[in-house]
Every structure is written in structure tokens, then in C-alpha cells.
Amino acid sequence: MWKWLHPYAKTERAYQLCQRLLPWFTLSGLVLIVVGAIWALAFSPADYQQGDSYRIFHIHVPSAILSKSLYMGMASAAFVGLVWQIKTSFMSMVAFAPVGAAITFISLITGAAWGKPMWGTWWEWDARMTSQLVLLFLFLGVMALYKAFDDKEQGSKAAAVMAIVGIINLPIIHYSVEWWNTLHQGATLLKLEKPSMPVEMLLPFLVSLFGWSFCCVSIVLLRIQNEIISRELKRPWVIALANQQVKNSS
Amino acid sequence: MWVNQLSITKRDRVLFDNLTFSVDAGQLLYIKGPNGAGKTSLLRVLAGLSAANSGDVIMNSTNMSSSEASPSHTPSVSNTVYFGHKLGINSMLSPVENLQFWCQCSEITVTKNQIYDVLAKLSLVGLEDVPVSNLSAGQQRRTALARFWLQPNASLWIMDEPFTALDVEGVSVLSEHIHQFLCKGGAVIMTSHQSLDIAYPTTELQLEYRH
Amino acid sequence: MSGLIALFKRDLSVAFQQRSELMQPILFFVLVVSLFPLGVGPESAILQKMGPGVIWVAAILSSLLGMERLFKDDFQDGSLEQIILSGMSLPAVALIKVLVHWLTSIFPLILLSPLWALFLYLSEPMYWALVWTLLLGTPILSLIGAIAVGLTVGLNKGGVLLALLLLPMFIPVLIFATAAVESASLDLAYNGQLAIIGAMFLFSLALAPFAIAYALRVSQT
Numbered sequence: 046m047w048k049w050l051h052p053y054a055k056t057e058r059a060y061q062l063c064q065r066l067l068p069w070f071t072l073s074g075l076v077l078i079v080v081g082a083i084w085a086l087a088f089s090p091a092d093y094q095q096g097d098s099y100r101i102f103h104i105h106v107p108s109a110i111l112s113k114s115l116y117m118g119m120a121s122a123a124f125v126g127l128v129w130q131i132k133t134s135f136m137s138m139v140a141f142a143p144v145g146a147a148i149t150f151i152s153l154i155t156g157a158a159w160g161k162p163m164w165g166t167w168w169e170w171d172a173r174m175t176s177q178l179v180l181l182f183l184f185l186g187v188m189a190l191y192k193a194f195d196d197k198e199q200g201s202k203a204a205a206v207m208a209i210v211g212i213i214n215l216p217i218i219h220y221s222v223e224w225w226n227t228l229h230q231g232a233t234l235l236k237l238e239k240p241s242m243p244v245e246m247l248l249p250f251l252v253s254l255f256g257w258s259f260c261c262v263s264i265v266l267l268r269i270q271n272e273i274i275s276r277e278l279k280r281p282w283v284i285a286l287a288n289q290q291v292k293n294s295s
Numbered sequence: 296m297w298v299n300q301l302s303i304t305k306r307d308r309v310l311f312d313n314l315t316f317s318v319d320a321g322q323l324l325y326i327k328g329p330n331g332a333g334k335t336s337l338l339r340v341l342a343g344l345s346a347a348n349s350g351d352v353i354m355n356s357t358n359m360s361s362s363e364a365s366p367s368h369t370p371s372v373s374n375t376v377y378f379g380h381k382l383g384i385n386s387m388l389s390p391v392e393n394l395q396f397w398c399q400c401s402e403i404t405v406t407k408n409q410i411y412d413v414l415a416k417l418s419l420v421g422l423e424d425v426p427v428s429n430l431s432a433g434q435q436r437r438t439a440l441a442r443f444w445l446q447p448n449a450s451l452w453i454m455d456e457p458f459t460a461l462d463v464e465g466v467s468v469l470s471e472h473i474h475q476f477l478c479k480g481g482a483v484i485m486t487s488h489q490s491l492d493i494a495y496p497t498t499e500l501q502l503e504y505r506h
Numbered sequence: 507m508s509g510l511i512a513l514f515k516r517d518l519s520v521a522f523q524q525r526s527e528l529m530q531p532i533l534f535f536v537l538v539v540s541l542f543p544l545g546v547g548p549e550s551a552i553l554q555k556m557g558p559g560v561i562w563v564a565a566i567l568s569s570l571l572g573m574e575r576l577f578k579d580d581f582q583d584g585s586l587e588q589i590i591l592s593g594m595s596l597p598a599v600a601l602i603k604v605l606v607h608w609l610t611s612i613f614p615l616i617l618l619s620p621l622w623a624l625f626l627y628l629s630e631p632m633y634w635a636l637v638w639t640l641l642l643g644t645p646i647l648s649l650i651g652a653i654a655v656g657l658t659v660g661l662n663k664g665g666v667l668l669a670l671l672l673l674p675m676f677i678p679v680l681i682f683a684t685a686a687v688e689s690a691s692l693d694l695a696y697n698g699q700l701a702i703i704g705a706m707f708l709f710s711l712a713l714a715p716f717a718i719a720y721a722l723r724v725s726q727t
Contacts, residue, residue, distance in 0.1 A: 190657065
């Protein structure tokens with residue numbers, strides 16, 4: 046199984062793979078987001094309880110789901126990098142972190158915007174919002190640790206250790222926050238249970254979920270390429286690539 | 296010790312690639328090169344402190360450092376004594392306490408008197424029980440160099456600039472000690488900006504500064 | 507083994523010679539705790555309600571302050587290099603260093619805890635719950651904290667970075683510890699929360715030394 050993965054430990058091959066995958070993810074991601082947004086905003090019915098304000102759900106929920114997936118992705122890349130000492134794996138880990146932080150931030154902002162009409166307040170110490178906030182801090186911690194090192198290789202190893210400590214801690218943090226929340230607020234707060242969604246609402250949601258996922262993948266791919274280039278500026282293949290680009294554009 | 300196709304990158308600058316050489320018993324390898332050429336980085340990899348980007352360091356037929364090996368694995372290096380830029384001496388403790396601690400860590404049994412003898416050879420008489428922070432730079436380095444007298448089973452010494460800050464007498468004591476070690480079949484890898492004054496055949500390895 | 511014992515003794519004696527520096531986080535703790543009554547007013551009901559949280563937050567902050575020094579001296583003077591090269595098991599070394607650090611810079615906080623109980627009007631069951639949570643919970647802070655300290659030891663900008671890395675990780679300990687004291691204040695059983703903190707302690711005791719050892723190795727490159 047590792048045979049087909051192994052060549053991508055080489056930075057040049059990994060760069061080419063990103064290059065090949067990039068247009069597909071970008072194109073399909075953008076199309077799906079546009080379709081999903083139009084569908085969700087204009088065509089799907091309003092919620093009988095929440096009115097039109099529920100429509101932010103089509104951004105909020107995908108970003109909440111993706112934030113955790115991106116952390117998972119980052120930690121998996123970190124794990125692969127630490128165990129098999131694969132350079133490109135560390136680079137992908139570094140590429141994941143800011144995307145994850147941005148998506149987590151989006152989920153917090155949209156959550157607050159949704160909370161205002163629903164709960165009457167911008168911020169509620171709700172279990173899910175609190176653990177999203179902690180997730181944002183975890184992303185920021187990994188990024189800050191990486192940036193603190195001059196030597197990028199050493200920095201990415203350190204950040205990888207922290208990402209793995211984070212992924213072990215994440216479920217513990219999540220459940221402790223949930224438990225803390227029920228302990229302190231009980232049933233006083235109207236909890237938004239997940240009602241069974243009608244198909245007209247589910248379909249545009251799925252479309253935007255996939256659109257957002259593909260877009261995130263394409264941004265991560267771009268960032269991986271960027272990371273590879275910036276670390277290997279002086280390698281012959283990068284210089285050859287740059288020369289070719291110059292030739293093509295002139 | 297056999298070094299095969301070693302490459303080290305630091306701060307995203309390639310220090311050297313595909314460096315291959317070997318060091319045998321009774322050999323003195325003298326690594327030369329300008330500042331920043333990677334002498335210290337090379338020594339740290341040879342000592343097993345840091346990992347190379349690629350290549351192997353094979354010592355007594357065990358591979359100490361390869362890019363594949365997990366960095367959490369500590370290679371057995373009890374027959375190597377390393378002397379680096381950082382002395383490895385705690386300034387709160389006295390020379391004797393420091394050396395006793397080092398010997399206990401390395402599982403060397405020495406008596407206090409042996410340590411006093413070694414310190415006397417390095418002309419640190421009367422300073423054995425003073426906190427190291429009260430010693431001069433040269434005296435602190437002598438304290439750290441005392442390790443080369445205390446490890447009887449060593450087969451390899453790795454010395455990064457051992458002569459810096461030593462006075463004439465200190466240099467001659469250390470050169471003499473290195474000479475004896477080589478004659479007994481020990482191997483020495485060292486860097487120095489001073490010219491070597493050891494009457495022993497020297498192998499030189501020149502590293503270039505690369506941009 | 508004799509090397510580890512020597513390390514334990516050496517670290518203790520070095521710590522003893524730096525006792526004035528070791529006192530600083532403890533003084534910081536006292537100050538933070540005594541600022542709260544000045545900030546929120548001296549009513550005993552409010553202080554009692556806030557007490558466990560205040561004490562635990564202050565304990566986390568002061569442990570962060572003291573933690574920075576955990577590997578710093580040994581890294582800077584090169585002792586760490588020699589320890590790594592000595593062939594001693596690095597996770598065991600890490601465990602010993604964390605143990606000494608906990609004994610010298612956090613255990614005194616627990617010894618002084620009757621004072622906090624007086625400052626914040628804690629009842630007797632609350633006090634005992636607090637002592638138990640501190641005894642079981644603060645080693646978790648030290649163990650997890652040491653990973654981040656090991657990673658950042660080579661940088662000269664530890665402080666705030668360490669807080670950013672570690673404070674989110676300490677949330678579960680904070681939640682369960684303060685919940686235990688709160689249960690005690692209502693005369694409820696709090697062994698459930700203590701058991702969870704104990705489980706987290708054992709878990710970090712089992713895994714953290716290896717992560718710390720890896721972190722120390724990374725710091726050497």
C-alpha cells in the first residue's frame with residue numbers, strides 16, 4: 046500500500062501531484078459553493094421556527110464540520126511525518142493549520158451571527174461554541190510554534206508534536222466542556238437539536254458542504270505547493286520550474 | 296566509524312551533501328573550514344546529538360544516525376566522549392560535583408580522589424569545590440575537558456574547538472593527552488582554528504562555506 | 507539507574523541554590539489570589555463561590571511561570587547534550603526532571619493552601635477537595651507543560667508562546683477540579699471528578715515522558 050505513496054515523499058513529485066489535483070478541486074469547489082448558495086438562499090424553503098435566519102446554517106455547519114476535519118488532517122499529516130520522517134508530510138501539516146484556523150474562525154463568527162436572533166446574544170457559553178473557541182486556540186498555537194523557529198524543519202517537527210498532543214486532548218476537552226456546560230446551564234437554554242431535515246433543505250446543505258470541502262482542499266494544496274517552493278528555493282528543480290514559468294509568460 | 300553520503304541542511308541552507316569518509320582506530324581527523332561551513336553541525340551528527348537529512352553514520356557496525364531512524368532513539372554512545380561549544384557544566388555546582396554527576400550518568404565508577412587528581416593535572420588545584428560560576432572562562436573549559444581523563448573505555452573523542460580560551464600550558468597538556476590517546480588506539484575527530492601542535496599523522500577534511 | 511538517582515539529587519541541590527527564584531511563582535500566586543477579593547469585594551458568599559476557580563486559574567498561571575525554567579539551564583549550559591549522550595533513557599530523565607520541578611515549584615503551593623482557604627472563605631470539605639484536586643491535577647500540568655517547554659527550550663521567546671500552547675490543554679483539568687470543589691461545597695461526593703483527574707494523570711504519566719524526550723531531541727537539531 047505504501048508503494049504508491051512513497052514517491053510523494055519527494056518534494057518535486059508532491060508538487061506535481063498538487064499541480065494536477067488543484068484545478069479539479071478548485072473548479073468543482075467553486076461551482077458547488079455558488080450552486081449551493083443560490084439554492085439555499087433563493088430556492089429552499091424558510092424554516093417554520095427560525096424563519097430566514099436559519100440560512101446561515103449553510104455556511105456555519107459546513108465550516109464547523111470542516112474545522113474538525115482540518116484539525117484531523119493536520120494531526121494525521123503530523124503523525125505520518127513524525128513516524129516515517131517524511132518531509133512533505135510536515136509541509137502539508139504546516140499548510141493545513143492556517144486554513145483550519147480560518148475555517149474555525151468563520152464557524153465562530155457565523156455561530157455568533159446565528160446566535161443573535163436565536164438566543165438574543167452574540168456569545169453564549171454553549172458547549173459547541175466553547176469547544177470551537179478552544180479549537181481555534183489549538184490551531185493558533187500550532188501556527189505560532191511553527192513561526193517561532195528559524196529553522197523550518199525543526200519548527201515543523203515541534204509543531205507536529207503539539208498538533209498530536211492537541212488531537213489526543215481534543216476529545217477530552219470537548220467532552221469536559223460539554224459536561225461543564227450541562228452542569229452549569231442544565232436545560233435552561235433552548236438547545237438547537239438537530240431536527241430531521243426536509244430534503245429541500247438537506248440537498249443544498251450537502252452541496253455547500255462539498256463545495257466548502259473542495260475549496261478547502263484546493264487552498265491546502267496551494268499552500269503545500271507554496272511551502273515546498275519556499276523551502277526548496279535553491280534546489281535545481283525549483284529553479285528549472287521558475288525558468289520555465291518565465292519562458293511561458295514571455 | 297564510517298560516514299556515508301551524509302547531507303545536512305540547516306535553516307534551509309545546505310551545509311554539505313554526500314559527504315563520505317571514515318575514521319579508524321588510532322586516526323586523528325582534523326576538520327577544517329571557515330565559520331558557518333558546518334563543522335559543528337557535522338560533529339553533532341557524528342556524536343549522535345542531531346540527525347542528518349540523509350546518509351548514514353555507522354559506528355562499530357551499528358547505524359547511529361540515518362534519516363529513517365526515529366530521533367527518539369538514543370544510540371549507544373558510551374564509548375564516545377563529546378566536547379562541544381556548550382560545556383555541559385552547571386555553574387551552580389562545583390567542578391567536582393559536575394564531574395561526579397557526569398560520571399554517574401555515564402556509569403563510570405570513579406572515586407573523588409581520581410577526580411581531584413585529574414583536576415590537579417589541569418591545574419585547577421584549590422578550585423575543586425568552588426561553584427563553577429566563580430571560575431574564569433579558561434578554567435571552566437578545563438573542568439569540562441576533564442571528561443577526557445575520566446572515561447577509560449572511550450574509543451572516540453569528538454572535540455569541537457578544544458583549545459579555545461586555554462593558555463599555552465593548558466594547550467600543551469591537552470595536546471599531550473590527545474597524543475597518548477591516539478597512541479593507545481583511540482580515534483579523535485576535532486575542529487580547531489589554531490594550528491595543531493600534535494606530533495601525529497593527521498587526516499584533514501576541508502569543508503567549504505556554501506551559500 | 508544510578509545516573510537517574512544522581513540526576514534527582516543534582517536537580518534538587520541546584521533548585522535549592524536557586525530558592526529565591528523558585529519563590530517567585532509562589533509569590534505571584536499569593537498576589538493573584540489576594541487581588542481577587544480587592545477586585546470583586548469582600549463578601550464571603552461571592553468569594554466562596556469563586557474561590558476554587560480563582561485558586562485553580564492562579565495555580566495554572568503560576569505553574570506556567572515556573573515551567574519555563576524546567577529545561578532552560580540544562581539546555582543553555584550544555585548539560586542536556588551530555589545527558590542525552592550519556593545513554594540514559596531520555597523519557598526517564600524527563601520524568602525525573604518533571605518530578606523535581608513539581609516538588610520544588612508546585613508542591614510548596616499545596617503546602618501553603620490553608621492560607622488560600624482562609625483568604626477565600628472555603629469551607630472545610632471544600633478545602634480538602636481542593637487539596638486532592640491540586641495533588642492529582644498539578645502533576646498533569648507539569649507533565650503536559652514539559653512537552654511544550656521541551657519544544658520551545660531552544661527559542662528565546664518562551665513566555666507567551668508557552669501560554670498560548672498550554673492554556674487550552676489545561677481546560678479539562680480546570681473544569682473537573684473546580685467541579686470537584688463545587689460538589690464538595692454542596693456536601694456532595696466528588697470522587698467521580700477526582701477519578702477522572704486521576705485517570706488523566708495516569709494517562710499523561712504514561713505518554714508525556716516519551717513526548718518530552720522527543721521534544722528534547724528535536725531541540726538539539
